[in-house]
Every structure is written in C-alpha cells, then in structure tokens.
Amino acid sequence: MADAQQQNSTVLKKLIIVTVLMFGFGFLLVPFYKKICEVTGISKDKIAVSNTQMDPARWVSIEFDANVGKNLPWKFEPLTAHLRVHPGEFKQVMYRVVNTTNRTMVGQAIPSYGPARAGSFFQKIECFCFTQQTLKPGEEKIMPVQFVVQNDLPKDVHTITLSYTFYEQVKADAS
Amino acid sequence: MEQAPRKTSFLQAARAVFWSFFGVRKRTDYDSDAVKLTLGQVIAAGLIGAALFVGVLLGVVYLVTHLAAK
Amino acid sequence: MEATHAQDHGHGHPTGLMRWITTTNHKDIGTLYLWFAFIMLLAGGCLALLIRAELFQPGMQVVTPEFFNQLTTLHGLIMVFGAIMPAMVGFANWQVPMMIGAPDMAFPRMNNWSFWLLPVAAIMLVSSFFVPGGASAGGWTMYPPLFLQGGISNDMTIFAVHILGISSIMGAINIVTTILNMRAPGMTMMKMPLFVWTWLITAYLLIAVMPVLAGTVTMLLTDRHFGTNFFNAAGGGDPVMFQHIFWFFGHPEVYIMILPAFGIVSQVIPAFARKPLFGYASMVYATGSIAILSFIVWAHHMFTTGMPTSAQLFFMYATMLIAVPTGVKVFNWVATMWRGSMTFETPMLFAIGFVCLFTIGGFTGLVLAITPVDIQLQDTYYVVAHFHYVLVSGSLYAIFAGVYFWLPKWTGRMYDEKLGKLHFWLSTIFFNILFFPMHFLGLAGMPRRIPDYALQFADFNALATIGAFGFGLSQLILLVVVLKCIKSGAKAADHTWEGADSLEWTHLSSPPPYHSFVTPPVVK
Numbered sequence: 001m002a003d004a005q006q007q008n009s010t011v012l013k014k015l016i017i018v019t020v021l022m023f024g025f026g027f028l029l030v031p032f033y034k035k036i037c038e039v040t041g042i043s044k045d046k047i048a049v050s051n052t053q054m055d056p057a058r059w060v061s062i063e064f065d066a067n068v069g070k071n072l073p074w075k076f077e078p079l080t081a082h083l084r085v086h087p088g089e090f091k092q093v094m095y096r097v098v099n100t101t102n103r104t105m106v107g108q109a110i111p112s113y114g115p116a117r118a119g120s121f122f123q124k125i126e127c128f129c130f131t132q133q134t135l136k137p138g139e140e141k142i143m144p145v146q147f148v149v150q151n152d153l154p155k156d157v158h159t160i161t162l163s164y165t166f167y168e169q170v171k172a173d174a175s
Numbered sequence: 176m177e178q179a180p181r182k183t184s185f186l187q188a189a190r191a192v193f194w195s196f197f198g199v200r201k202r203t204d205y206d207s208d209a210v211k212l213t214l215g216q217v218i219a220a221g222l223i224g225a226a227l228f229v230g231v232l233l234g235v236v237y238l239v240t241h242l243a244a245k
Numbered sequence: 246m247e248a249t250h251a252q253d254h255g256h257g258h259p260t261g262l263m264r265w266i267t268t269t270n271h272k273d274i275g276t277l278y279l280w281f282a283f284i285m286l287l288a289g290g291c292l293a294l295l296i297r298a299e300l301f302q303p304g305m306q307v308v309t310p311e312f313f314n315q316l317t318t319l320h321g322l323i324m325v326f327g328a329i330m331p332a333m334v335g336f337a338n339w340q341v342p343m344m345i346g347a348p349d350m351a352f353p354r355m356n357n358w359s360f361w362l363l364p365v366a367a368i369m370l371v372s373s374f375f376v377p378g379g380a381s382a383g384g385w386t387m388y389p390p391l392f393l394q395g396g397i398s399n400d401m402t403i404f405a406v407h408i409l410g411i412s413s414i415m416g417a418i419n420i421v422t423t424i425l426n427m428r429a430p431g432m433t434m435m436k437m438p439l440f441v442w443t444w445l446i447t448a449y450l451l452i453a454v455m456p457v458l459a460g461t462v463t464m465l466l467t468d469r470h471f472g473t474n475f476f477n478a479a480g481g482g483d484p485v486m487f488q489h490i491f492w493f494f495g496h497p498e499v500y501i502m503i504l505p506a507f508g509i510v511s512q513v514i515p516a517f518a519r520k521p522l523f524g525y526a527s528m529v530y531a532t533g534s535i536a537i538l539s540f541i542v543w544a545h546h547m548f549t550t551g552m553p554t555s556a557q558l559f560f561m562y563a564t565m566l567i568a569v570p571t572g573v574k575v576f577n578w579v580a581t582m583w584r585g586s587m588t589f590e591t592p593m594l595f596a597i598g599f600v601c602l603f604t605i606g607g608f609t610g611l612v613l614a615i616t617p618v619d620i621q622l623q624d625t626y627y628v629v630a631h632f633h634y635v636l637v638s639g640s641l642y643a644i645f646a647g648v649y650f651w652l653p654k655w656t657g658r659m660y661d662e663k664l665g666k667l668h669f670w671l672s673t674i675f676f677n678i679l680f681f682p683m684h685f686l687g688l689a690g691m692p693r694r695i696p697d698y699a700l701q702f703a704d705f706n707a708l709a710t711i712g713a714f715g716f717g718l719s720q721l722i723l724l725v726v727v728l729k730c731i732k733s734g735a736k737a738a739d740h741t742w743e744g745a746d747s748l749e750w751t752h753l754s755s756p757p758p759y760h761s762f763v764t765p766p767v768v769k
Contacts, residue, residue, distance in 0.1 A: 200526040200530045232562050232563055236559045
C-alpha cells in the first residue's frame with residue numbers, strides 16, 4: 001500500500017512538472033509568435049517601414065550648420081555635422097542649444113539653404129524652427145529636425161547645406 | 176548485446192506510430208507492441224512521427240504554392 | 246442517487262449535507278459531478294432559449310442587444326466548461342475505478358477539491374450577470390480587444406476560467422495516476438475498456454492545454470490591470486496572437502469534449518450489438534492519433550485573420566487528414582453493429598443517434614476545413630450548426646447514452662424504458678428541427694451572435710426556435726426518468742446488459758458497494 005502511494009506521488013510530481021512547463025510554454029508562445037511573424041515576413045511593422053519612395057541609386061550630402069544672432073549669447077550646434085542620404089529617405093538629426101546667460105530668453109531659429117533653390121525640395125516634417133524656443137538660465141535643449149529630401153531634387157544638386165540662425169524674440173514680439 | 180532488440184523495437188515503435196496516424200492496427204501487432212514497447216519509445220517515435228508529418232505537409236504546401244505560381 | 250449507498254452507511258462517515266461536502270468516495274464525487282453538469286446544462290439551456298426566443302422573429306422583442314451578447318457568451322462558457330466537461334469527469338469518476346478494478350481514485354482528497362472548485366467558478370460566472378455592465382459580452386472565446394475593455398464581469402470570467410482550469414488539471418492528474426498505477430492484477434493496458442483509454446488520452450490532453458489557457462487568460466488579466474501589452478495593439482501587442490494561443494488550447498479542447506464521448510459510445514454499442522468492439526486496437530491508436538494531430542490544426546479557426554496562403558494550406562491539409570482516424574472510428578462502430586444481435590434500448594438509441602448525427606457534424610467540419618469555403622462561412626450560422634452537431638448530438642448524446650447505460654448499475658434500479666425512448670425520439674426530432682435549418686441560414690449568409698436579422702432568414706429562424714423549445718423541454722424528461730429511477734425503479738440485475746463485459750458488470754452488484762474492489766479482482 002505504501003509502495004502504491006509512493007508510485008502515485010511519483011506520477012503526481014511528474015504531471016505537476018508537466019503542468020507547470022505547459023503554463024510556461026503558453027508564455028513562450030509570445031516570443032515564438034513574434035519570431036515566426038518576423039521570419040516569415042508577416043509582421044506588419046516590416047511592411048510599414050519599407051519605403052517605396054526612396055531612390056537608393058542616388059546620394060545627396062547634407063551639411064548642417066548653426067549660428068546665433070549677434071545679440072543672442074546662446075551656444076548652438078548640430079550634433080551631426082554631416083550626413084549622406086538617399087532622396088526620399090526619412091532622417092532625423094539633433095541640434096543642441098544652451099542658454100549661457102542668467103535670464104530666461106526666447107529665441108526663434110530661421111533656416112536657410114545653400115544652394116537656395118534646394119530649399120523647396122528639402123521637406124521638414126518636424127523642426128525646432130517651427131516654434132519659438134524659451135530657455136531658462138543655463139538650460140540646455142536637444143532638439144530634432146526630421147526631414148526628407150524630395151525625389152525630384154534637380155540632378156545637379158549633390159550637396160545641400162542647411163543653416164540655422166537663432167535670433168532673440170523680444171517680449172512684445174512674442175505676445 | 177542490447178543492440179539487436181533495441182533496433183527492432185525502434186522499428187516497431189516507428190511502425191506502431193505510422194499505423195496510429197492512420198488509426199488502424201492489427202490486434203496481434205498491437206498485442207506485441209504492448210509487450211515490447213516502452214512508453215518512452217512510443218512518445219519519442221510519436222514526436223518524430225509528428226515532426227515528419229508536419230514536414231511532409233509543409234513540403235506539399237511548398238510544391239502546391241510553387242506549381243501554382245508558374 | 247441517494248439510494249446507491251443506502252446499505253453502506255455503517256462506516257461512520259458523515260451523513261446529510263456534510264457527507265457530500267467532505268466525501269472522498271469516487272462514486273459520490275462522480276454523482277456530484279453529474280448533478281452539477283445537469284444543473285449547468287439546464288442553466289445554459291435557459292440562456293439558449295432566451296437567445297432563440299429573441300431570434301424567433303426579426304426585430305428586437307425579448308432582450309436588448311447588449312444582453313443578447315451576454316447570453317451568447319455565457320451560454321458558450323457554461324455549456325463547455327460547466328456542462329460537457331464536468332459530465333465527462335463525472336463518468337470518469339464513477340467508471341474508471343470500477344472498470345479497472347481499483348478501490349478508488351488515486352488521490353481521493355484532491356478529487357473532492359477538484360469537484361468543489363466547480364460550484365465556486367459557476368457562481369462567479371452566473372453572478373456576473375448582476376454586476377454593473379452585465380456579464381461578459383465578447384463571445385466565449387474572450388477575444389481582445391473587446392475583452393480588454395468592459396467591466397468587472399470580464400475579470401470574474403477570467404477568474405472563473407482559472408478555477409475551472411485548476412479543477413480540470415487536478416481531475417486529469419487524478420485520472421492519469423489512477424489508470425497508470427491502480428489497475429487490478431492482470432488488467433493490462435490493452436485489456437482496458439475503451440472508455441478508460443479515451444479518458445487516459447483526454448487527461449493527457451487536459452494536462453497539456455489547460456495550463457496554456459490559464460496562461461493566456463492571465464495575459465488578458467495583466468493587459469487589463471497591470472500595464473502589460475501582450476494583446477494591446479496600441480502598446481505594441483497583437484490581438485491576433487491571442488487567437489493563436491487561445492486556439493492552441495481550443496482545438497485540443499474540442500477533442501477533450503469528444504474523446505470521452507467516443508469512449509462511452511464504444512462501451513454502449515458492443516453491449517447492444519452483442520459483439521466485441523470491432524478493431525479495438527485501431528480505436529486506441531486512432532484516439533492517440535487524433536490527440537496528437539489536434540495540436541497542429543488550431544489555425545483553421547482563424548483562416549480570415551490574414552495568414553499567408555502557405556499557412557492556410559498547411560492547416561487545411563492537416564485538418565482534413567484528422568478526418569481519417571475519426572472516420573476509422575465511425576467505420577469501426579458500424580462494423581461492430583454489422584450482423585450483431587442488436588436490440589434498441591435507450592442507451593443504444595442514443596449511441597446510434599450519436600453515430601449518425603456526429604458524422605453529419607464531422608462532414609460539415611470537413612466542409613469548413615476548406616479555406617476558401619471557410620472564408621465565406623466564417624462566423625455564420627453554418628459554423629453554429631456544425632459545432633452543435635458535434636457537441637450536442639456528439640458529446641451530449643454520448644453523455645445521455647452513458648447515463649441510461651450505467652444508471653441501473655449506479656442506482657441498482659431500472660429506468661423507465663418508455664420514458665427513455667420518448668426522451669430520445671423527442672430530443673432527436675427537435676434537435677434536427679433546431680439545428681438543421683441553421684446550415685441553410687449560414688449558407689445564405691446569416692451571421693452568428695446577432696440579435697436581429699434580415700427578413701429572408703425569418704422562416705428558418707422561426708423553425709429553429711420551435712425546435713429549440715421542443716429540445717429544451719424534452720430534457721426535463723431525463724430529470725423525470727432519473728428521479729423516478731432512484732425512487733421507484735424496478736430492481737436491476739447485477740449484469741443488467743448481458744452484452745456488456747467490463748468489470749463493473751461482471752464483478753459488482755447493482756448498485757455496487759460503497760467501497761468496491763477493496764480486494765482487487767484478478768483479470769484473466
């Protein structure tokens with residue numbers, strides 16, 4: 001009888017282990033599923049990122065430049081100075097700005113392009129120059145520019161220089 | 176010295192699993208299965224059989240989709 | 246079924262209510278399971294009748310659309326987890342120890358616990374109708390994103406499913422251990438009655454997939470309350486993944502509900518054909534085969550979710566091949582009846598009804614396995630007709646066959662054969678009036694889970710509703726038969742059906758002693 005009970009509890013232990021393993025297997029199915037979607041290319045994320053507008057045969061160099069107006073003592077610089085992109089390719093670069101004074105100031109960045117005619121083919125999706133920037137004394141900000149160089153950029157343009165200049169906005173202006 | 180019986184019992188396990196997928200087994204064969212085969216062997220053969228079955232199906236699917244594409 | 250134990254009350258176990266709460270006797274627990282399943286069957290049936298009453302005519306008459314959705318959801322959950330599965334476990338409790346010559350289940354206390362979890366879960370499910378917002382209304386499959394929204398009733402449903410899952414797993418562990426370790430001397434695996442075999446395989450299926458269900462509803466719970474994003478697309482999750490994991494549980498679950506039914510029918514048919522079961526070994530192997538194949542066909546429930554063609558083809562072929570072992574079984578039952586000395590008592594009628602009607606359900610299943618057809622018929626009444634043919638005229642008919650078959654053994658008294666036959670014929674006629682028109686409704690495009698419908702569906706829906714009330718009321722006959730049998734049935738012989746040859750007939754009295762096979766029988 002004791003022997004039979006021993007046998008029973010052995011089977012019980014084994015089956016409980018199986019149960020726990022299968023519970024874990026349920027959760028393991030989550031990474032499995034993601035992996036299978038990825039490998040077989042069913043994953044919708046993958047479809048979303050493939051950019052059909054891009055022209056992979058052509059390269060354009062982008063130079064990033066930063067200046068400040070003469071009565072605005074801010075430190076202003078691009079974190080990436082240079083980038084090679086395909087027309088149609090979506091890119092993001094960051095700029096850094098520091099208010100080195102001890103008062104709160106409001107600034108507005110104005111972009112300019114070289115050559116100037118490239119400006120109408122340089123499409124900014126998001127830019128810190130769209131709004132005024134308010135910086136507290138000593139405050140530092142990292143700000144994005146998201147852009148696409150359009151496919152119909154004239155063939156003879158190989159380099160575009162994007163230059164920003166920050167000007168101070170006086171209070172009366174701002175309101 | 177265990178070699179010979181092990182080999183035949185593996186074959187027998189494979190055969191038992193094949194017939195079980197079809198769902199038909201002769202009574203005499205079944206009786207000898209029950210005597211000769213251990214649970215572990217049957218489970219192992221069953222898993223291999225299931226994997227083979229999935230593989231064959233995937234092969235058929237591959238053929239069908241690629242012939243249809245032509 | 247009180248009468249069962251009338252002569253054995255001298256052992257000092259509690260009487261009255263406490264006897265049933267504290268019992269560890271496999272017969273008592275089997276009785277409890279079966280009564281619980283019957284009550285749940287009536288509860289789920291009432292929900293179904295409300296559904297059919299609303300669908301009697303086009304337009305909204307009886308219930309609100311929100312309540313209608315709650316009805317379809319709870320009807321499914323109660324019937325699957327409250328009626329069919331507990332009834333099958335009830336049979337296992339009563340029959341497995343008696344059929345293999347064991348004195349009781351391997352873990353009697355765990356057995357008690359696994360039953361008494363059920364009423365808790367059932368109360369939680371049913372009472373969710375009365376919480377703010379009403380019961381779960383997203384369908385019994387609990388698909389997100391709908392299930393991630395909604396009120397506290399969804400949490401109650403999740404917990405109820407957890408509890409039911411724990412109960413099933415404990416029951417399954419008990420059954421596996423009993424069958425593997427507690428067979429009488431000489432009762433080799435290949436001598437076990439087929440019912441025991443089907444339950445052994447079913448129990449393994451339960452142990453394999455109920456934890457997966459528990460895992461996936463846990464994910465739902467953490468998505469709802471603890472900020473995870475398994476299924477929440479806004480947080481990077483994928484609601485379609487729920488369907489994959491759910492049906493990885495859900496398809497083996499289908500076989501969990503039908504394999505024990507195969508087992509019961511495989512006991513009943515040889516007894517009344519007075520021939521041994523044709524192809525016993527094949528039946529065992531076919532059962533195992535169905536169980537293994539059930540793990541690789543789940544995605545046929547979700548052909549319309551946007552799968553690659555190759556995946557659709559794979560699941561379509563695999564699904565169609567599962568019909569082979571199922572077909573082997575049907576042929577074996579027919580071959581068992583072939584040239585047998587058949588008599589048609591109520592259990593045999595239900596078993597034959599099972600073979601005929603389940604086969605119809607199997608064939609519509611094959612139709613639905615064809616991907617392009619399924620894309621057309623997904624979520625229509627054709628699917629409703631299909632799974633009611635396999636679950637009602639499949640599992641439920643087998644349960645009825647088993648109840649009539651073993652009632653004389655359990656109670657020691659005969660049931661009323663006339664009433665039993667009346668129960669069968671009324672059930673079968675009304676069942677077909679109820680579900681057969683649904684094939685046509687589905688082919689014509691009527692969607693399921695909809696409280697209102699276009700005018701062209703009106704006639705068949707009215708017919709189905711008439712069938713539903715007829716079928717529902719016919720089930721009260723079973724209640725009358727069972728109560729009458731317990732109270733005033735004629736004394737049953739020990740070997741009630743002379744064609745039956747398993748141990749409970751040949752070695753035990755009717756009713757069997759409270760503790761049977763205390764000394765194990767020797768099987769030659």
